[in-house]
Amino acid sequence: MATINFGGVEENVVTRDEFPLAKAHEVLKDETIAVIGYGVQGPGQALNMRDNGFNVIVGQRKDSASWEKAVSDGWVEGETLFSIEEAADRGTIICNLLSDAGQIALWPTLKERLTAGKTLYFSHGFGITFSDQTNIIPPADVDVILVAPKGSGTSLRRLFLAGGGLNSSFAIFQDATGKAYEKAVAMGIGVGSGYLFQTDFKKEVYSDLTGERGVLMGALAGIIEAQYQVLRQRGHSPSEAFNETVEELTQSLVPLVGENGMDWMFSNCSVTAQRGALDWKGRFRDATLPVLNELYDSVASGEEARRTIERGSTPGYRKELEAELKEVRDSELWQTGATVRQLRSKTENVEA
Numbered sequence: 498m499a500t501i502n503f504g505g506v507e508e509n510v511v512t513r514d515e516f517p518l519a520k521a522h523e524v525l526k527d528e529t530i531a532v533i534g535y536g537v538q539g540p541g542q543a544l545n546m547r548d549n550g551f552n553v554i555v556g557q558r559k560d561s562a563s564w565e566k567a568v569s570d571g572w573v574e575g576e577t578l579f580s581i582e583e584a585a586d587r588g589t590i591i592c593n594l595l596s597d598a599g600q601i602a603l604w605p606t607l608k609e610r611l612t613a614g615k616t617l618y619f620s621h622g623f624g625i626t627f628s629d630q631t632n633i634i635p636p637a638d639v640d641v642i643l644v645a646p647k648g649s650g651t652s653l654r655r656l657f658l659a660g661g662g663l664n665s666s667f668a669i670f671q672d673a674t675g676k677a678y679e680k681a682v683a684m685g686i687g688v689g690s691g692y693l694f695q696t697d698f699k700k701e702v703y704s705d706l707t708g709e710r711g712v713l714m715g716a717l718a719g720i721i722e723a724q725y726q727v728l729r730q731r732g733h734s735p736s737e738a739f740n741e742t743v744e745e746l747t748q749s750l751v752p753l754v755g756e757n758g759m760d761w762m763f764s765n766c767s768v769t770a771q772r773g774a775l776d777w778k779g780r781f782r783d784a785t786l787p788v789l790n791e792l793y794d795s796v797a798s799g800e801e802a803r804r805t806i807e808r809g810s811t812p813g814y815r816k817e818l819e820a821e822l823k824e825v826r827d828s829e830l831w832q833t834g835a836t837v838r839q840l841r842s843k844t845e846n847v848e849a
């Protein structure tokens with residue numbers, strides 16, 4: 498465990514230097530890793546672990562788009578691709594990568610297959626933390642661990658293929674065998690993370706639900722809509738409103754933040770922009786603080802879980818979700834975005 502200083506606060510982090518892939522292979526050499534659910538996280542984790550040389554099988558509902566995707570990704574029915582029930586029977590580490598609502602529906606199926614000494618693995622603390630709502634209460638004689646990649650399963654796979662990786666948090670909820678810790682770390686290394694940040698199930702789910710509802714997704718989408726609306730209502734063209742709200746954000750400025758921090762992005766903009774942004778940042782922080790506190794309270798009270806479960810368990814919910822996304826896609830803002838994306842400049846090939 499390396500002690501790393503984060504802005505003046507020291508934290509313990511597991512690194513690939515002390516826990517290389519070879520050690521992960523040793524820890525998991527007798528395990529059959531059953532990835533249950535092949536939606537977004539399932540493919541990323543299953544394919545990375547397969548490419549990293551682990552014994553992985555997939556369990557997925559047949560006659561579904563996800564089953565077809567698994568087949569096209571090279572999982573073979575009867576060899577490495579099974580029904581959920583059969584994969585859970587065969588697996589010694591059962592990776593519950595069903596949707597959080599799906600995990601509730603399938604819990605009785607998985608629970609009866611969690612025999613003594615097996616491991617139950619999650620990538621979210623949702624099911625365990627909100628067990629009063631999910632009824633997910635594991636048997637006492639299994640290990641219960643978590644590895645949560647810090648990003649989309651799509652990025653997990655893309656970065657792995659590009660020779661990098663996404664880091665993950667990890668946690669132990671139950672250590673029945675005395676080996677839960679090393680199994681969790683080995684799984685984290687297996688999915689391609691170079692650094693693993695220790696947390697607990699509750700902290701993981703509270704921070705994750707706040708992050709995705711807040712800055713990462715909800716607040717981002719909301720503030721973009723608000724600024725686009727103001728610019729349009731003040732007479733600006735769609736392309737001008739979109740460029741000043743989204744295109745420059747994603748193509749120019751956020752990559753600079755990712756590269757070297759906020760001050761680096763600021764210092765690569767004009768002093769006029771820096772002055773204005775520094776003057777207005779506090780206003781935006783103060784205006785959003787109460788909303789973010791309300792959001793955290795809603796997560797901590799279990800209300801966000803309640804709503805996720807209620808909506809996610811409604812028959813036909815996926816279609817409703819698709820309709821909501823279509824409304825976003827069809828809006829003037831994002832239709833403008835589709836056109837602007839086609840106009841991204843490419844460097845012309847200069848003939849020798």
Ligand SMILES: NC(=O)c1ccc[n+]([C@@H]2O[C@H](COP(=O)([O-])OP(=O)(O)OC[C@H]3O[C@@H](n4cnc5c(N)ncnc54)[C@H](O)[C@@H]3O)[C@@H](O)[C@H]2O)c1
Binds near residue numbers: 534539596646651
């Ligand atoms: N999406 C991500 O990139 C991401 C990132 C980090 C953590 N997670 C966590 O990983 C887990 C999986 O998330 P996901 O986004 O990959 O899930 P998802 O919504 O893509 O669904 C995964 C699979 O669950 C199956 N499923 C859903 N309901 C079912 C039911 N009732 N019966 C049988 N199968 C059912 C679907 O067919 C699908 O293959 C969740 O706990 C999530 O919070 C996801």
Ligand SMILES: CC(C)(O)[C@@H](O)C(=O)O
Binds near residue numbers: 649650705713
């Ligand atoms: C990719 C995210 C937003 O980090 C994850 O938390 C999810 O739920 O999909």
Ligand SMILES: [Mg+2]
Binds near residue numbers: 706
């Ligand atoms: Mg999440």
Ligand SMILES: [Mg+2]
Binds near residue numbers: 648
């Ligand atoms: Mg997340």
